[in-house]
Amino acid sequence: MAYPKGAIHPKLVGDRSAAMVLARLLEIYEVVLLPFGENQRYDLVIDTGTDFIRVQCKTGRLENGVIRFNACSSTYHHPNRASGQPYRHHYRGAADMFGVYCRGNDKVYLVPVEDIGKRLGTLRIERTLNSQAQRVRWAGDYEIGRGSIRLTETFSPTRRRDSTDRGAGRPSRTLF
Numbered sequence: 001m002a003y004p005k006g007a008i009h010p011k012l013v014g015d016r017s018a019a020m021v022l023a024r025l026l027e028i029y030e031v032v033l034l035p036f037g038e039n040q041r042y043d044l045v046i047d048t049g050t051d052f053i054r055v056q057c058k059t060g061r062l063e064n065g066v067i068r069f070n071a072c073s074s075t076y077h078h079p080n081r082a083s084g085q086p087y088r089h090h091y092r093g094a095a096d097m098f099g100v101y102c103r104g105n106d107k108v109y110l111v112p113v114e115d116i117g118k119r120l121g122t123l124r125i126e127r128t129l130n131s132q133a134q135r136v137r138w139a140g141d142y143e144i145g146r147g148s149i150r151l152t153e154t155f156s157p158t159r160r161r162d163s164t165d166r167g168a169g170r171p172s173r174t175l176f
Helices: 010-026
Strands: 030-031 043-047 052-064 067-069 072-075 087-090 096-100 107-113 120-124
Touching: 010 030, 010 043, 010 052, 010 096, 010 107, 052 120, 067 072, 096 120, 107 120
Parallel strands: 052 096
Antiparallel strands: 030 043, 043 052, 052 067, 067 120, 072 087, 096 107
16 A cells, blocks of 8 residues: 555554653563454563563654653544544553554553543643643653663552542652
């Protein structure tokens, strides 16, 4: 299939992001699993030795000090969609973390699926213009570096969260 000259096919963009997330995770964890086939709602599985953490890889786009990424999948071939409209399906319950690669700053972020909305995820890398600090999701809180961090608590995909642990503002628990 021909693709417009000079444009990168979206599948290739996603494959590159998944490869960067995988590479950074392998610098931290000894075992990262690749599910067979394309029909899973996650791209990678981190084996911590005590838990399996399902990771859905996403491409982050840096613009105006904010990294944005899709927090849902959109398909046009789903039988339950309205005519002419894409079917959007969030990842809650199907993946535990988003592994986000941002080419704009060459960094990878590991973001709990439940910490963001169901359609769009945002991570801020620069201060807001009005100096707002509350309810800002700072990218640095989710960044995974070259061998510098690990999950410090046992991550449990089934762990219930209380009302103070909704992802508004900086995380109230340590993930890395």
